[in-house]
Amino acid sequence: MRTTVAIVGGGLSGLYAARLLTDLGIEFQLLEARNRFGGRILSVDAKGDLSPDGFDLGPSWYWPAMHPRMARVVEDLGLPAFAQHSEGDVVIERSRSEAPRRFPTMRQEPASMRLVGGTGAIVSALVRALPAERLHPDVRVTRIAMQDGGLHLSLRAGATVNELVAERVILALPPRLLASTIDFKPALDSATLARWGQTATWMAPHAKFFALYDRAFWRESGLSGTAQSNAGPLVEIHDATSASGSAALFGFFGLDRKQRLAVGEAALVNASIAQLVRLFGPPAGQPRATLFKDWTADAFTSTEADELADGHPVPDPRSWITGNWASYISLASSETSATNPGYLAGALDAAERAVQETARRI
Numbered sequence: 001m002r003t004t005v006a007i008v009g010g011g012l013s014g015l016y017a018a019r020l021l022t023d024l025g026i027e028f029q030l031l032e033a034r035n036r037f038g039g040r041i042l043s044v045d046a047k048g049d050l051s052p053d054g055f056d057l058g059p060s061w062y063w064p065a066m067h068p069r070m071a072r073v074v075e076d077l078g079l080p081a082f083a084q085h086s087e088g089d090v091v092i093e094r095s096r097s098e099a100p101r102r103f104p105t106m107r108q109e110p111a112s113m114r115l116v117g118g119t120g121a122i123v124s125a126l127v128r129a130l131p132a133e134r135l136h137p138d139v140r141v142t143r144i145a146m147q148d149g150g151l152h153l154s155l156r157a158g159a160t161v162n163e164l165v166a167e168r169v170i171l172a173l174p175p176r177l178l179a180s181t182i183d184f185k186p187a188l189d190s191a192t193l194a195r196w197g198q199t200a201t202w203m204a205p206h207a208k209f210f211a212l213y214d215r216a217f218w219r220e221s222g223l224s225g226t227a228q229s230n231a232g233p234l235v236e237i238h239d240a241t242s243a244s245g246s247a248a249l250f251g252f253f254g255l256d257r258k259q260r261l262a263v264g265e266a267a268l269v270n271a272s273i274a275q276l277v278r279l280f281g282p283p284a285g286q287p288r289a290t291l292f293k294d295w296t297a298d299a300f301t302s303t304e305a306d307e308l309a310d311g312h313p314v315p316d317p318r319s320w321i322t323g324n325w326a327s328y329i330s331l332a333s334s335e336t337s338a339t340n341p342g343y344l345a346g347a348l349d350a351a352e353r354a355v356q357e358t359a360r361r362i
């Protein structure tokens with residue numbers, strides 16, 4: 001199979017790159033290793049299955065004033081949004097020896113916005129608008145070789161190995177994952193490889209926990225659902241009730257991957273429920289379901305180097321590729337954004353830059 005542009009990765013950046021190439025009338029094929037699109041965006045129901053009215057195991061929020069491109073894309077796709085629930089008191093748990101205390105809420109400015117149906121709504125809307133025959137889930141790229149004037153991509157779909165020849169490639173996966181999972185022939189220069197390997201994949205070290213309830217009981221007692229804790233295992237908790245009214249709380253763990261593994265998922269879930277009871281009262285002890293997603297266990301997001309949390313990525317205007325490959329490949333994942341690295345907005349910025357570079361070169 002031949003194509004003008006191969007897009008590797010069907011997360012937000014890959015899908016948005018596909019949309020921009022479609023607008024420019026440039027032919028492409030998009031290859032996605034997972035059996036679903038969205039990458040770190042993952043909205044699921046109480047059983048953990050993909051859902052159009054889901055809870056966000058990946059990103060939940062965007063900030064329109066800070067991220068105007070994200071706001072514009074949401075609007076262009078006709079996606080309704082709503083503000084993160086933050087009315088009511090905040091609970092602070094300073095230590096296990098002190099009872100948690102409630103404080104009047106600090107008004108959140110600018111408001112964090114959520115998409116109705118979950119962040120997965122943006123993925124479904126982008127996929128719906130793209131030509132289905134150009135989107136290939138369950139296809140992992142393992143190698144890219146420059147030969148006979150083309151880029152030969154080795155594709156793995158289950159046990160089947162195939163090849164796609166492209167003029168240019170947009171790599172829409174985190175640089176660190178790219179450096180450790182795709183072989184380049186001829187080899188990339190050492191400066192490029194080192195920089196990719198040193199670029200932390202935003203949020204890859206983290207795990208999210210959800211407790212789903214029949215009603216948002218904490219709101220009835222004037223609590224916002226927001227809590228901070230030094231006692232753990234959750235350090236930051238928020239109301240995750242869906243726009244359709246399915247009540248939920250979610251939290252991030254204060255333990256790194258090794259610590260989470262040592263405790264084990266079942267014990268972590270039990271300890272999280274016990275903590276929610278301390279923070280929000282006895283009804284928190286009876287969730288109708290729980291959800292747990294450890295992103296370090298996901299080989300299409302994390303590498304060993306992502307086991308420990310790094311700080312938020314900072315914008316870095318240097319070119320992501322030096323040497324022979326620089327005119328043939330472009331990086332599009334959020335981490336490579338020169339303005340909003342790590343954020344959903346960064347995935348859109350980086351995809352646009354990668355498409356502009358690619359369009360100039362064909």
Ligand SMILES: Cc1cc2nc3c(=O)[nH]c(=O)nc-3n(C[C@H](O)[C@H](O)[C@H](O)COP(=O)(O)OP(=O)(O)OC[C@H]3O[C@@H](n4cnc5c(N)ncnc54)[C@H](O)[C@@H]3O)c2cc1C
Nearest residue numbers: 009011012013033039040059061141203333334342343344
């Ligand atoms: C828990 C969590 C919370 C977050 N919260 C927020 C938030 O509230 N707000 C915010 O702005 N951002 C948040 N983020 C970050 C946000 O999710 C990312 O910035 C964004 O989704 C990145 O999109 P991407 O397309 O660049 O990368 P990804 O979503 O990582 O997409 C890369 C894609 O490449 C695919 N792939 C990997 N290897 C291969 C291969 N060899 N061949 C083919 N395909 C491959 C992957 O399967 C994946 O689909 C959060 C992330 C996480 C994990």
